Amino acid sequence: MPGAPVLEWVGRTVLGLLEDTGRLVRLLLSTLRWLARGRLEARQTIRQMEQIGVSSLPIVLVTGIFSGAVLAFQTARQLLAFGVPGLVGGLVALSLAREAAPVFTAVATAGRSGAGIAAEIGTMAVTEQLDALRVMATNPVRFLVVPRVVAGLLMLPLLTLFANLAGLVGGGIVAALSGVETTTFLGSVQRFLTPADLTAGMAKGAVFGVVITLVGSRRGLDTDGGAAGVGRAATAAVVTAIILILVLNLFLDMVLF
Amino acid sequence: MATPVIRVEHVGKRLDGTEVLRDVSFQVLSGEIFVIMGPSGTGKSVLLKNLIGLLRPDAGAIYIWDQPVHEMREEEFDRLRLRMGVVFQSTALFDSLTVGENVAFPMRRHRQMSGRKIRTEVLDLLALVGLEQAADQLPATLSGGMRKRVAIARALALDPDLIFYDEPTSGLDPPTSRDVDVLIAGLGRELGVTSVIVTHDLATAFGIADRLAVLAHGQVLAIGTPAEVRADRRPEVQRFINPGGVEERL
Numbered sequence: 001m002p003g004a005p006v007l008e009w010v011g012r013t014v015l016g017l018l019e020d021t022g023r024l025v026r027l028l029l030s031t032l033r034w035l036a037r038g039r040l041e042a043r044q045t046i047r048q049m050e051q052i053g054v055s056s057l058p059i060v061l062v063t064g065i066f067s068g069a070v071l072a073f074q075t076a077r078q079l080l081a082f083g084v085p086g087l088v089g090g091l092v093a094l095s096l097a098r099e100a101a102p103v104f105t106a107v108a109t110a111g112r113s114g115a116g117i118a119a120e121i122g123t124m125a126v127t128e129q130l131d132a133l134r135v136m137a138t139n140p141v142r143f144l145v146v147p148r149v150v151a152g153l154l155m156l157p158l159l160t161l162f163a164n165l166a167g168l169v170g171g172g173i174v175a176a177l178s179g180v181e182t183t184t185f186l187g188s189v190q191r192f193l194t195p196a197d198l199t200a201g202m203a204k205g206a207v208f209g210v211v212i213t214l215v216g217s218r219r220g221l222d223t224d225g226g227a228a229g230v231g232r233a234a235t236a237a238v239v240t241a242i243i244l245i246l247v248l249n250l251f252l253d254m255v256l257f
Numbered sequence: 258m259a260t261p262v263i264r265v266e267h268v269g270k271r272l273d274g275t276e277v278l279r280d281v282s283f284q285v286l287s288g289e290i291f292v293i294m295g296p297s298g299t300g301k302s303v304l305l306k307n308l309i310g311l312l313r314p315d316a317g318a319i320y321i322w323d324q325p326v327h328e329m330r331e332e333e334f335d336r337l338r339l340r341m342g343v344v345f346q347s348t349a350l351f352d353s354l355t356v357g358e359n360v361a362f363p364m365r366r367h368r369q370m371s372g373r374k375i376r377t378e379v380l381d382l383l384a385l386v387g388l389e390q391a392a393d394q395l396p397a398t399l400s401g402g403m404r405k406r407v408a409i410a411r412a413l414a415l416d417p418d419l420i421f422y423d424e425p426t427s428g429l430d431p432p433t434s435r436d437v438d439v440l441i442a443g444l445g446r447e448l449g450v451t452s453v454i455v456t457h458d459l460a461t462a463f464g465i466a467d468r469l470a471v472l473a474h475g476q477v478l479a480i481g482t483p484a485e486v487r488a489d490r491r492p493e494v495q496r497f498i499n500p501g502g503v504e505e506r507l
Binding site: 131 | 306309310331335336338339341343346347349350351362363366367
């Protein structure tokens, strides 16, 4: 049958996706079980908050500044042509708070921390360090995954907030260069941006934080095949996380706005 | 007569459709050094993983201190693991931690001890393996033999009654291998710890074993003291324990 190879490929891909999703959900449930028991590794969690949060701040700020700058550049050009400079700040702020800040922050963090998590846990997997944890009566999910997921959950909203602030700075500067006065820009921001927009964006960040750390951990735990396997795990962690972020972003938009 | 610490009864295990272990049975007695030997790829490491709970057998039963570990949940097994130490083939030291932190790791997790007390015990353990000066170094800066010694010190951290060694001399030069053998044998005799060693190194097997089992194609071919196994004239046993030199085979 001529279509058979295509059907076979589709079937294999769908089965693979379902299996991946199942493994991810199982890891999420296992993480939640440890959390429900109140078994949080405080020292590890703080270390991960520093790794995922503080260390990601520079790239998030750069991403935020240029996102805001581009948004301001595009909107200022259009709106000045229509003679409504008073909408520029509001449009930039709303676009940042609802979409650009959470999504770009998550994508940048997936590239930086998601890959790092997969590579670190993956290296532990191929060098028997995960087995060593288990035989020392230390559950790898509790010791490695839970602190990362909690750190992602807590730090991504904060990073999103910083991306918003950086975006407004970048947007304000470009708007000013384009001919929108700073007081007009800030007044517009105040008029249009509500706390609900900011918190909804931060809530998205929290979901994305869980996705990035969970996917990175899953890929790391499943790593085999030596150094090449670690490389594959890191790449797969970034690709999977970014796809999930973009898909989930649509559903979160439907729910939140 | 010494009591059995481990009882392996008719254990079978398949991996990816291939039968790796078939009807494996033996006992390890309290305080003895028991060596599981055999050529590479014969199921030794899979057997070890079944003993330490990283894999579960498909058939048969494994009892450690009379506890049926083959059917234990992970958390129940963890209680037994606090009385065990494991030295991995690759050492499995945490490369982001110093030597001292590696040895301290099990103590920090499972003992209520002050930082000072842990430091003292870590230095004592490192002294036992001749590495007290390396406490603040990272594992990557040590030689293969030194890393094995650190791994042994970490395995001793919770004062175990039973230690498993997976290929403790693999990747080491012959003199260093014998140093590690001497260390393992010394610890077994001095501390009264029961030791289970998986190896393909004949010098280790016949040098330090109280009893040994020869494993081939996933089955136990022979079991007994080194003298008894040497005296076993069956060709499949002799082929492994007396492979002959290259010149004889050319």
